[in-house]
Amino acid sequence: MEIIILTYIFLIGLIMGSFYNVVGLRLPKKISFTSSRSQCPNCSTPLNARDLIPLFSYLLSKGKCRHCQTTISISYPLVELLTGGLFLFSYWMYGWTPAFLGACLLSSLAVMVTVSDLNYMLIPNKLLIFFAIIFIIYRSITPLDPWYASVIGALAAYALVACIIIVSKGGMGAGDMKLLAVLGILLGTKHIFLTFFFATLLGTVISLLLIMLKVIGRKDPFPFGPSIMIAALLVYFFGEEIIRYYLQSFY
Ligand SMILES: [Zn+2]
Structure with missing residues (x-):
């Protein structure tokens, strides 16, 4: 059972991480992160569901845009992995306790601050x-x-x-x-x-x-x-x- 819980927490971390990437990159530039869809920074092709699976899309496309073959920054999967890793570590430290929730909140802030501060x-x-x-x-x-x-x-x-x-x-x-x-x-x-x-x-x-x-x-x-x-x-x-x-x- 434990492995299912750990996998679940890691996957939640990956998904949240990809959202934190978007927030960290868009919030300082005042772009809405709910309405407009993500697109390739080079050819502006809107990304579809297949491109938006955290970590796995990057691995499947070998880090390149499927349309123009431009290399996609490794920072996207790294931020997702970092969030997944921090969530896992928080669970390992605290289990299902309020301290686990606090650790996940702090980890979330850490990821968004890092993305925003390093970029802007x-x-x-x-x-x-x-x-x-x-x-x-x-x-x-x-x-x-x-x-x-x-x-x-x-x-x-x-x-x-x-x-x-x-x-x-x-x-x-x-x-x-x-x-x-x-x-x-x-x-x-x-x-x-x-x-x-x-x-x-x-x-x-x-x-x-x-x-x-x-x-x-x-x-x-x-x-x-x-x-x-x-x-x-x-x-x-x-x-x-x-x-x-x-x-x-x-x-
Ligand atoms: Zn492209």
Whole structure:
């Protein structure tokens, strides 16, 4: 039975992932993601049902448009696989519990923020407002201990990044500030600070690597959203273990 549940969760992840791809790519450009149909970016042939099966369409067509043979970006199946993988991992961690739902919501936000930030260097406000509401509802049903950790977490994250933006004159963006505030609702005070710590660490390491590999220039803007989301997932899944390990090692 377990294998059926796991397959089902993975398939749901693939389908949601292909939807998150569309949201991440269209929301910043203000294109509706429900009315207009997807089309090949090169020959504009509308995609039919056969082209829209997550992952499998890509594998069947060997990554090429069926009409003009243009190579389709590997990012589409990768984003679908990533979502499926994150949903599976969430289930493996928590089983059928409210924490599983929270992990899937956080994974969903992570995928959309990453697609949008890597493609356009921005995190859409509509996405953040939507997830702020979702997280408030989620934390009303399964509150943190104490419940107001959600409120303080959101406000503290917002204030902290606001100070950094003023001091560093643009080291982080307004989108990053709003994203961390939204994550503070879900993660609470202690875990949002841990997220911030890992995000800056990760962002610094990745940007230095990209500069060394000459992918980006020293002065180029760097999308910070994916680092924040990786840190948030890490803290959601392992925050308590990390804090316990830290306290044991240093005190
Ligand atoms: Zn085409």
